[in-house]
Amino acid sequence: MNSLRRVRVLVLAVLLSAGFAVAAQAQGYPNKPIKLIAPFPAGGLVDVLARAVGDEISKTLGQPVIVENRPGAGGNIGAEAVAKSTPDGYTLLMTSAGILTANQYLYAKMPFDPEKDFVPVSNVADMPMLVVVNPKVEAKTLAELVALAKANPGKLNFGSPGVGTTGHLGLALFMHAAGIKLTHVPYKGAAPSITDLLAGQIEGVVDNPPTVLPHIAADKLRPLAVAAKTRMPQLPNLPTAAEAGVANFQASSWFGVVAPAGTPPDVVARLQKEIAAALKQPVLVERFGKSGARLIGDTPDQFGKQIRDDRKMWGEIIKAAGITPQ
Secondary structure (H helix, E strand, C coil), rough: CCCCCHHHHHHHHHHHHHHHHHHHHHHCCCCEEEEEECCCCCHHHHHHHHHHHHHHHHHHHCEEEEECCCCCCEEEEEEEEHHHHCCCCCCEEEHHHHHHHHHHHHHHCCCCCCCCEEEEEEEEHHHHEEEECCCCCCCHHHHHHHHHHHHHHCCCCCEEEECHHHHHHHHHHHHHHHHCCCEEECCHHHHHHHHHHHCCCCCCCECHHHHHHHHHCCCCEEEEEEEECCEEEEEECEECCCCCCCCCCEEEEEEEEEEEEECCHHHHHHHHHHHHHHCHHHHHHHHHHHHCCEEECCCHHHHHHHHHHHHHHHHHHCCCCCCCCC
C-alpha cells in the first residue's frame, strides 16, 4: 500500500469513527446530568421557566436537569458560556428573545455570534405585550391614546425595564406602528417602572402580562390593547392592537431552549420531543397560563424561522428608533 493510499484509508477511518461516535452518543443520550443555563437572575421568568421545564423533562430523560444562573450583559454572559461549550447536548440555554434577536444591534461587541453559534431546539413560551396606562390618563382606548399622543408629541412618558429590554423595544415598535412620539423613561428593572406608573409619575408602559395583570385585576392600571394576533384568554374583552386601530403592532416576549451549534441532530430531536411533551402537562399549562404565557413546544425549524424573522424585525425597529449600541 503506497503512502497516498494509506493516508486516504486513515482519513476514512477517522471520519467513520467520528460518525459512529456521534451516533452512539445520540443513541445513549443522556447518560449524565444536563446543565440548563438561565442567563438571568434567580426568581425571574427565565429562571422559573427553566426550572419548571427542567424538572419535567428530567422525569422522561432519566437524568437530572440542573439549572445554573449566569446573569449579566443582557443575557450575553450565560449565552456565551453555552456557545463555547461542547456541543453534546449536556449544556443548554434557556434564552429570551432579545439575546438571539436584538442584542447584536444593542451591544457594540458580542462575545458570540447569535446567528451561527446556536442550534434551535424548541420555543417554550410566548407572552404578548400589553399597552397599559395609569387610570388618570385621558384615554379609554388605544385609538384615544394615539390621538392624545399626536396632539401632545413627546409629552406622554412611557417607562421600560431599561434601554434595549423587550419593554423598550415593544414601545419603539408601538410608536413606529402608530406614528406617534412618546418619551421613553428607562428604569433598572420592571418593578420600579410599575411603581412609578401606579403612582402616576409616568403615563404608561408596554410590558409583559405577569408584570401588569395583578394591577389590572385590582383596577389600578388600565389595559388598552394586546400586541398579538388574537385576544388573551385572561382578558377576553381586551382588543388586539389591530382591532383597536393600530396595524402591524405585534410584539411578544418568548423564551426557548437552544444548544451549541454542532449538537447532534438526534440529540436535538430528543430534547424537542421531551420539551413539547412536558409543555402539555396540565400542571405547567395551568401554572403559566395564569401569568399570560402561551406554552408552545414547536420544532427546531419552526423556532429557527421565528428567531430569524424577529431578528430582522428588531434590527429594523432599533435602527428606525435611533437606538445605538452600547
